Amino acid sequence: MALTRLIVKDFRNIEACDLSLSASFNFLVGANGSGKTSVLEALHYLGHGRSFRSHLTGRVIRHEQQELFVHGRLQTDGELELPLGINKKRDGTTEVKIGGEGGQKLAQLAQVLPLQLITPEGFELLIGGPKYRRSFIDWGVFHVEPQFYHAWSRVKRLTKQRNALLKTARSYRELSYWDQELAVLAEEISEWRSQYLEAVKRKAAEICQGFLPEFDIQLGYYRGWEKDTPYAELLTRNFERDCQLGYTASGPHKADLRIKVAGTPVEDVLSRGQLKLMVCALRLAQGLHLTEATGKQCIYLIDDFASELDSHRRALLAQRLKETNAQVFISAISRDQIAEMHDENGKMFHVEHGKITAG
Ligand SMILES: Nc1ncnc2c1ncn2[C@@H]1O[C@H](COP(=O)(O)OP(=O)(O)OP(=O)(O)O)[C@@H](O)[C@H]1O
Numbered sequence: 288m289a290l291t292r293l294i295v296k297d298f299r300n301i302e303a304c305d306l307s308l309s310a311s312f313n314f315l316v317g318a319n320g321s322g323k324t325s326v327l328e329a330l331h332y333l334g335h336g337r338s339f340r341s342h343l344t345g346r347v348i349r350h351e352q353q354e355l356f357v358h359g360r361l362q363t364d365g366e367l368e369l370p371l372g373i374n375k376k377r378d379g380t381t382e383v384k385i386g387g388e389g390g391q392k393l394a395q396l397a398q399v400l401p402l403q404l405i406t407p408e409g410f411e412l413l414i415g416g417p418k419y420r421r422s423f424i425d426w427g428v429f430h431v432e433p434q435f436y437h438a439w440s441r442v443k444r445l446t447k448q449r450n451a452l453l454k455t456a457r458s459y460r461e462l463s464y465w466d467q468e469l470a471v472l473a474e475e476i477s478e479w480r481s482q483y484l485e486a487v488k489r490k491a492a493e494i495c496q497g498f499l500p501e502f503d504i505q506l507g508y509y510r511g512w513e514k515d516t517p518y519a520e521l522l523t524r525n526f527e528r529d530c531q532l533g534y535t536a537s538g539p540h541k542a543d544l545r546i547k548v549a550g551t552p553v554e555d556v557l558s559r560g561q562l563k564l565m566v567c568a569l570r571l572a573q574g575l576h577l578t579e580a581t582g583k584q585c586i587y588l589i590d591d592f593a594s595e596l597d598s599h600r601r602a603l604l605a606q607r608l609k610e611t612n613a614q615v616f617i618s619a620i621s622r623d624q625i626a627e628m629h630d631e632n633g634k635m636f637h638v639e640h641g642k643i644t645a646g
Pocket residue numbers: 298299300301317318319320321322323324325326345346347348349350620
């Protein structure tokens with residue numbers, strides 16, 4: 288599965304580009320501020336309907352323009368190509384097209400175009416708050432478990448509604464009806480997350496063994512509330528405390544992935560380069576599991592590939608990426624930085640002042 292073509296219009300400093308892509312490695316090389324990350328950001332926009340750099344659409348649309356446009360052609364199994372498109376206007380209106388049909392949801396776009404992003408700020412996954420690791424887990428569960436999206440949206444809505452009720456409720460009876468549904472869905476989601484992590488953990492451990500053989504890395508899943516207690520029981524038991532707090536203190540919205548090296552949090556042990564490799568190992572493991580579980584392949588977007596990595600580690604990462612047979616987009620400031628990645632089927636794009644040329 289790969290994008291064969293990418294058309295971008297009025298996105299950051301890119302006025303217009305139409306790129307014919309390689310199904311393996313696509314290198315974006317150019318000076319600082321030339322627009323390399325903007326190409327990756329446009330691809331991310333096509334898969335998620337949002338930027339990974341700004342929540343404000345106005346920042347992403349090219350200055351003085353009213354709308355941006357990203358269009359891709361996705362080669363799936365067989366000969367057929369699926370056209371995908373997103374158009375976003377300054378007033379916030381979004382139009383998503385899949386297979387030429389408008390009115391599609393962003394979640395459907397995310398479903399057909401699984402992307403994995405690795406940026407120099409990607410350490411957040413390891414050292415940032417639990418929300419980064421929850422979204423790591425949920426990316427995978429979303430792709431392998433068709434019921435997840437609906438169940439998780441419902442849990443978020445029910446928890447919000449519960450938090451509002453906690454501020455006025457006089458007795459647990461006022462919440463119990465809603466909690467029944469919440470408890471069932473929370474248990475289901477936690478089980479999916481747990482199963483997913485079990486599978487990914489094995490793959491991540493094997494990749495880490497190659498990247499960081501000197502460390503014994505452990506991944507532990509925390510479902511968001513104590514072990515062995517059914518969620519329904521916890522909600523009842525914590526009612527008074529939740530009322531005092533004004534929100535639901537425990538639950539799947541507090542789930543986390545605890546990552547340690549010999550019992551110590553990773554940020555206290557690993558160097559920046561090692562942290563980057565660990566992030567790459569986790570994301571590669573997710574991609575491999577996706578292919579195994581669904582037959583789909585994810586597309587890797589790697590911004591500033593060389594940062595923090597010595598040439599030996601770059602070669603290791605390049606090798607592992609090649610083995611996945613996935614489509615990869617890599618940005619770098621110079622060709623030297625990607626020398627370890629030579630790929631006969633790859634394509635090189637030169638980026639300069641928002642203009643992108645192949646060659
Ligand atoms: N909305 C916008 N309209 C026009 N230009 C923009 C907009 N937003 C950002 N820019 C400019 O786009 C350029 C591209 O930035 P980008 O981050 O893509 O560069 P880069 O090649 O990845 O740089 P680096 O190597 O430093 O990471 C920057 O010069 C930035 O000032």
